[in-house]
Amino acid sequence: xxxxxxxxxxxxxxxxxxxxxxxxxxxxxxxxxxxxxxxxxxxxxxxxxxxxxxxxxxxxxxxxxxxxxxxxxxxxxxxxxxxxxxxxxxxxxxxxxxxxxxxxxxxxxxxxxxxxxxxxxxxxxxxxxxxxxxxxxxxxxxxxxxxxxxxxxxxxxxx
Numbered sequence: 001x002x003x004x005x006x007x008x009x010x011x012x013x014x015x016x017x018x019x020x021x022x023x024x025x026x027x028x029x030x031x032x033x034x035x036x037x038x039x040x041x042x043x044x045x046x047x048x049x050x051x052x053x054x055x056x057x058x059x060x061x062x063x064x065x066x067x068x069x070x071x072x073x074x075x076x077x078x079x080x081x082x083x084x085x086x087x088x089x090x091x092x093x094x095x096x097x098x099x100x101x102x103x104x105x106x107x108x109x110x111x112x113x114x115x116x117x118x119x120x121x122x123x124x125x126x127x128x129x130x131x132x133x134x135x136x137x138x139x140x141x142x143x144x145x146x147x148x149x150x151x152x153x154x155x156x157x158x159x
Contacts, residue, residue, distance in 0.1 A: 027141035050082040092116045
């Protein structure tokens with residue numbers, strides 16, 4: 001029974017993602033307690049909405065003096081979506097929402113605005129401003145479009 005469910009799930013995921021492009025993103029986020037490194041993988045739809053998952057880990061796990069250790073976020077993982085506010089050939093602005101689990105026990109939702117510059121068709125360099133615990137955060141990122149499923153050619157392997 002387990003094998004049948006896995007096969008059905010894999011088939012549905014494959015059919016759902018056909019016609020969408022796979023994007024890999026690496027980022028650093030500066031919060032009030034220190035920098036955090038993250039990676040995300042998502043699917044970009046034809047109308048430029050991106051949906052995926054992410055994993056983020058603190059660079060330093062030492063908190064400020066007087067901060068209890070359980071209040072310091074060491075890891076954060078979950079799902080995200082990016083919704084385009086404006087987009088052009090080289091510049092874009094998206095509304096990003098990440099939601100997930102912090103330190104394996106706290107539920108967190110973090111909204112942000114992300115601006116991107118695209119020097120090449122498959123590469124985007126971004127910067128953003130977000131909110132976490134009612135305090136501002138800064139984010140820098142680089143994103144690579146790995147494939148273009150269902151379209152005539154991919155970006156990593158061309159003719």
